[in-house]
Amino acid sequence: DIQMTQSPSTLSASVGDRVTITCRASQSISSWLAWYQQKPGKAPKLLIYKASSLESGVPSRFSGSGSGTEFTLTISSLQPDDFATYYCQQYNSYPVAFGQGTKLEIK
Amino acid sequence: EVQLVESGGGLVQPGGSLRLSCAASGFTFSSYSMNWVRQAPGKGLEWVSYISSSSSTIYYADSVKGRFTISRDNAKNSLYLQMNSLRAEDTAVYYCARDDGSYSPNRYWGQGTLVTVSS
Numbered sequence: 071d072i073q074m075t076q077s078p079s080t081l082s083a084s085v086g087d088r089v090t091i092t093c094r095a096s097q098s099i100s101s102w103l104a105w106y107q108q109k110p111g112k113a114p115k116l117l118i119y120k121a122s123s124l125e126s127g128v129p130s131r132f133s134g135s136g137s138g139t140e141f142t143l144t145i146s147s148l149q150p151d152d153f154a155t156y157y158c159q160q161y162n163s164y165p166v167a168f169g170q171g172t173k174l175e176i177k
Numbered sequence: 178e179v180q181l182v183e184s185g186g187g188l189v190q191p192g193g194s195l196r197l198s199c200a201a202s203g204f205t206f207s208s209y210s211m212n213w214v215r216q217a218p219g220k221g222l223e224w225v226s227y228i229s230s231s232s233s234t235i236y237y238a239d240s241v242k243g244r245f246t247i248s249r250d251n252a253k254n255s256l257y258l259q260m261n262s263l264r265a266e267d268t269a270v271y272y273c274a275r276d277d278g279s280y281s282p283n284r285y286w287g288q289g290t291l292v293t294v295s296s
Contacts, residue, residue: 102280104282104283106222108222112288113272113286113287113288113289114222114272114283114286116282116283116284119281119282119284125284157221157222159222159282159283161280161281161282162280164227164236165224165236165238165239166212166224166227167224168221168222168223168224169221170221171221171222
């Protein structure tokens with residue numbers, strides 16, 4: 071089974087900051103990686119798919135990159151609505167797997 | 178508009194059973210594979226089970242294999258998760274999520290239903 075490791079677990083940042091979250095797969099998943107945003111009490115929301123494709127309706131300040139085993143999610147200029155928890159997910163093969171999450175907090 | 182609405186959660190004793198349902202609308206349910214994903218309180222997301230559109234292919238996470246059974250009724254636009262031999266560690270919000278085909282992420286999710294396993 072493929073394991074996903076996210077870092078950091080917690081990230082403190084300010085409005086306007088540029089932040090990057092990293093996700094590593096235990097083996098190559100090509101570009102079959104998604105990023106989700108989740109707010110308390112809500113279902114996850116798809117932000118990025120196929121490693122770098124922006125989901126419709128998602129602000130362009132979100133971007134993804136990477137392939138193989140190393141991936142990043144970048145938020146270019148943090149907005150108040152962006153403080154949430156972010157998860158990566160590999161969907162190269164079943165069992166699909168999520169990273170453990172990165173909680174983005176206000177500094 | 179795609180809608181997924183889970184139901185059937187609640188409080189159950191260890192060793193007990195529960196059946197979750199997910200009612201789908203706004204799309205041709207019989208054309209899509211579906212998943213169950215859960216989230217324990219304060220924890221991350223954990224994939225639980227997958228079922229193909231025709232029910233011909235089914236997968237389970239090791240943590241639930243032999244205890245949970247996924248099924249669907251395409252005529253009723255519904256997805257189910259029969260959970261037996263429940264344990265405290267099965268306590269979680271359970272989400273159903275649509276699969277948009279091979280090599281696709283989960284674009285649509287329900288709002289979740291809470292299952293609490295406790296005596």
